[in-house]
Amino acid sequence: MNIIIENGLICTATNHFVGDIVITGNTISAVTDPHTARQQVSGDYEIIDATGHYVVPGGIDPHTHFDLQQSSKHRACDDFLHGGIAAACGGTTTVIDHMAFGPAGCSLHHQFDVYRELAKDCPIDYSFHGVFQHVDDSILKEINELVTNEGFPSFKAYTTYGSPMHEPELFALLERLKECGGLLTVHAEDDTITNTLRNRLTKDELLPIGHALTRPNTAESISVNTVIGLAHVVGDAPVYLVHMSAHESLSEIRLARQEGQANIYAETCPQYLFLTDDKFKDGGPMEGIKYMLAPPLRKKEDQDALWQGLQDGTVQVVATDHCPFTIAEKQAYVNDFRNCPGGISGVEERMPLLFSEGVLKKKLTPEQFVQVTATNAARIFGIPNKGDIKVGYDADLVIFNPNEARTFQKDNLKTTCHYSAYEGMTVNATVAKVFLRGQLIAENNTFCGKKGYGQLLKRHIEAADK
Ligand SMILES: [Zn+2]
Secondary structure (H helix, E strand, O other): OEEEEEEEEEEOOOOEEEEEEEEEOOEEEEEEOOOOHHHHOOOOEEEEEOOOOEEEEOEEEEEEOOOOEOOOOOEOOOOHHHHHHHHHHOOEEEEEEEOOOOOOOOOHHHHHHHHHHHOOOOOOEEEEEEEOOOOOHHHHHHHHHHHHHOOOOEEEEEOOOOOOOOHHHHHHHHHHHHHHOOEEEEEOOOHHHHHHHHHOOOHHHHOOHHHHHHOOHHHHHHHHHHHHHHHHHOOOOOEEEOOOOOHHHHHHHHHHHHOOOOOEEEEEOHHHHHOOHHHHOOOOHHHHHHHOOOOOOOOHHHHHHHHHHHHHOOOOEEOOOEOOOOHHHHHOOOOOHHHOOOOEOOOOOHHHHHHHHHHHOOOOOHHHHHHHHHHHHHHHOOOOOOOOOOOOOEOOEEEEEOOOOEEOOHHHOOOOOOOOOOOOOEEOOEEEEEEEOOEEEEEOOEEOOOOOOOOEOOOOOOOOOO
């Protein structure tokens, strides 16, 4: 049985036009002029009328933390099943999850084994980024095996938190990954600045806004600058900077790209595009603590710079950093934010928010929307046959209905944390249907896929043409 999505406004990474899409089995078998697919299909077909609706590639979110053990006390509340259901209902059909640290001194493979098990029930397609906790000869050796034979070409280094990677380690990792055809993703915040400022706080400064004050824009941009410089010295090694939030960081990235470092990639997240640090203060500390995440929410000028970055290509990807904890877990730290579990949800809200505020309000073209929600992540992280609407590609498709609005409420979202940073925001489009490899997995905000339907993707990064 074929499926024909008829007469929709088809949005690809390079074009948008009215037409039909034919799904045969798992893949897109034809893209035709409107109302012409019926004549071309041999065999049975089911028609889905997409008149007046947009059809876009299934979203790829390359930054989630499903089931993340963040500390001995706190584990992110959405596991791969529930996080995957939330993603599906929001039009995301693939995630690449950033894994938690394993036991001290463990091999690089250790967490991949743990995560293969954790993700078994995932209803959408998935992969993992590895994580570096220490660097020695055996870790450097393992990289090649993972990149070349196991299909895991991307890894993360943190420049702050429990296992910060300092310059010597970053240098070694960038060099090794470049040799092997891999990519380093970096959580860039300066460890000295954030720790020094945190340790100096008085009791009155431990309210949620203190979080923003101890992680100033410069803490991010100084670290971004270091990483870009090291990558340059290593021979323009590819680097992907996660969750960029500060306008100063974008200036560094823009300059590097202009000067020929085409392999420097930047990601931002909905929280930095749609929220500001007023959230830490408005409504008092019990409200403010719900927004604890790092880097912190920033100012309007940073928001404007991030939108500008999406428009001019300085920022290639909008991901979520989805990592929710319950309100009770957050509010236990209302008088001292420093031990509060960090992270919020967003995997269900990302695509509708960006479609409504970006495409419908004309801040992004449909092509830019497709690029930053799907195509660029597929290309940067080496996911074959996903992230665009092309014959032979996986039939991962989302139908947006722009004639229906939706207001995010804690009761109509699938995350198990039972609140949303975007509560009360209205989007002027709904996710009508979501297909993953030809299967309908969500319809009108109801999940209709299957537990465990998701496949672990084998990835391979094509060398960037320079
Ligand atoms: Zn993260």
